[in-house]
Amino acid sequence: MAxxxxxxxxxxxxxxxxxxxxxNPGDSDIPVPDFQQYTVDLCTTDGLSSREAAVRxxxxxxxxxxxxxxKKLLMCKWERELLATLLDSGNDVILVLDDFDAExxxxxxxxxxxxxxxxxxxxxxxxxxxxxxxxxxRLRGERIDQVISFxxxxxxxxxxxxxxxxxxxxxxxxxxxxxxxRLMKERVRAAGIRTAAxxxxxxxxxxxxxxxxxxxLRFPVVVKPALGFGTMSTRRADTPEQFDRILDDFHYxxxxxxxxxxxxxxxxxxxxxxxxxxxxxxxxxxxxxxxLEPRLASIGSRTGGTTQLPDGAVLLPREENAQLYExxxxxxxxxxxxxxxxHAVTEVELFETADGELVFSEMCTRLGGSAVVPMVSEHxxxxxxxxxxxxxxSDRAHPREVVRRHVGFVNLSPEKPGVITTLPxxxxxxxxxxxxxxxxxxxxxxxxxxxHGAEFCYIVIFGSDDRTEFDAAMKKVMTEYRVATEPAxxxxxxxxx
Numbered sequence: 001m002a003x004x005x006x007x008x009x010x011x012x013x014x015x016x017x018x019x020x021x022x023x024n025p026g027d028s029d030i031p032v033p034d035f036q037q038y039t040v041d042l043c044t045t046d047g048l049s050s051r052e053a054a055v056r057x058x059x060x061x062x063x064x065x066x067x068x069x070x071k072k073l074l075m076c077k078w079e080r081e082l083l084a085t086l087l088d089s090g091n092d093v094i095l096v097l098d099d100f101d102a103e104x105x106x107x108x109x110x111x112x113x114x115x116x117x118x119x120x121x122x123x124x125x126x127x128x129x130x131x132x133x134x135x136x137x138r139l140r141g142e143r144i145d146q147v148i149s150f151x152x153x154x155x156x157x158x159x160x161x162x163x164x165x166x167x168x169x170x171x172x173x174x175x176x177x178x179x180x181x182r183l184m185k186e187r188v189r190a191a192g193i194r195t196a197a198x199x200x201x202x203x204x205x206x207x208x209x210x211x212x213x214x215x216x217l218r219f220p221v222v223v224k225p226a227l228g229f230g231t232m233s234t235r236r237a238d239t240p241e242q243f244d245r246i247l248d249d250f251h252y253x254x255x256x257x258x259x260x261x262x263x264x265x266x267x268x269x270x271x272x273x274x275x276x277x278x279x280x281x282x283x284x285x286x287x288x289x290x291x292l293e294p295r296l297a298s299i300g301s302r303t304g305g306t307t308q309l310p311d312g313a314v315l316l317p318r319e320e321n322a323q324l325y326e327x328x329x330x331x332x333x334x335x336x337x338x339x340x341x342x343h344a345v346t347e348v349e350l351f352e353t354a355d356g357e358l359v360f361s362e363m364c365t366r367l368g369g370s371a372v373v374p375m376v377s378e379h380x381x382x383x384x385x386x387x388x389x390x391x392x393x394s395d396r397a398h399p400r401e402v403v404r405r406h407v408g409f410v411n412l413s414p415e416k417p418g419v420i421t422t423l424p425x426x427x428x429x430x431x432x433x434x435x436x437x438x439x440x441x442x443x444x445x446x447x448x449x450x451x452h453g454a455e456f457c458y459i460v461i462f463g464s465d466d467r468t469e470f471d472a473a474m475k476k477v478m479t480e481y482r483v484a485t486e487p488a489x490x491x492x493x494x495x496x497x
Contacts, residue, residue: 075096076147078101081389085390098121126157146393181262188335190338197216199264201213226262253451267361271295275347275367279394280395282399284400344392407462407463412478419486423443433464434462434463435473462474
């Protein structure tokens with residue numbers, strides 16, 4: 001399953017659901033409706049169309065218009081809040097869902113009935129299914145004004161659909177470049193932006209290519225899937241010998257269909273993330289953050305059996321980092337230009353070196369995964385899907401003011417893989433001053449492999465206008481609460497510190 005990009009004027013893209021599990025707490029408690037009535041063979045509804053439904057447009061000042069004229073939208077995958085916002089705008093929405101959506105999300109009939117129609121595909125990697133969707137749209141004489149996608153699992157498929165049915169098709173290679181890290185870095189280098197030296201490794205068993213890489217790149221290096229995400233199957237090799245050992249027994253996570261790899265030199269420094277919503281090239285919101293520890297180090301401490309490092313991030317208040325924000329804004333504008341992105345949601349990951357230089361790591365046309373969506377929502381004081389839905393349909397940016405000054409997250413994970421036996425009490429953690437939300441992604445009885453960085457367990461979102469309260473809350477959660485596991489058949493599960 002894949003994700004989508006929002007480029008020049010005909011396409012838009014938004015955020016990501018990590019590790020292919022439901023991103024909505026409590027989903028498992030809500031029954032999934034019978035989806036078969038909404039398959040491609042029954043693609044019309046008896047309910048109201050989106051134009052006939054009650055329309056709630058964003059508030060504007062007298063004489064202003066937030067939205068362009070009504071559009072025909074093609075939305076890939078299920079995200080309730082985003083879909084509701086698009087429907088409330090009065091636009092016609094055609095929905096494309098995959099088998100995972102049908103089997104794991106509770107699809108709300110009242111929203112589905114407001115769409116123009118719904119297509120079901122087996123996955124967004126299924127070229128024949130997507131081709132059939134495109135053919136049906138063309139046979140109806142329709143052209144799509146915007147393709148909207150928000151997950152890694154639909155990006156390439158959405159790009160393929162956009163190239164076939166959009167009123168203003170864009171270059172399909174632009175979509176590939178924001179998924180394939182080799183093309184991605186080639187474009188960034190061509191734009192004069194510093195990034196790590198890297199080389200492609202299409203076949204990990206190609207000994208001649210491996211020798212060339214060992215002669216050319218400086219160690220340590222990072223080996224990762226070219227079309228990967230969430231640091232899945234990402235390994236650090238400190239020596240040429242370790243590099244060969246990793247490749248001789250390279251493990252691909254099941255969610256990674258492509259087997260081609262890229263190898264890049266390791267970059268040291270503060271690892272940062274920047275989330276932005278761009279409307280005709282200008283930011284509707286632009287939020288920068290810093291990981292508590294570099295991601296690869298934090299993940300390695302969980303998967304490698306070393307002393308566990310914190311897994312989390314904090315957003316950086318703009319007023320305390322004014323010069324850094326100016327540099328980051330210029331940096332991200334240059335990155336956007338390299339990928340022809342003007343109307344989209346983006347995440348850029350980068351490093352700030354000890355001498356203050358900004359070094360590009362990766363970019364995608366979606367928000368970051370795991371806790372980024374609730375973090376940005378807390379920071380802006382409104383569900384970010386609502387902001388994104390309105391912004392993608394707007395013709396000019398309306399910069400957002402920050403509502404919560406200090407925001408961050410921590411993911412609590414066990415020290416060892418196994419069956420979860422203890423989780424922190426949700427009510428107790430939620431009552432801590434400075435805690436904004438508690439999100440138990442996993443539950444007691446679940447099995448954790450701790451094999452990659454996208455396997456989240458117990459996320460705590462922090463938010464406060466008081467820095468002392470904020471710091472105290474993060475420290476208390478990280479030091480006083482834990483997640484415990486035991487091998488299968490262990491003691492009775494509990495909920496405890």
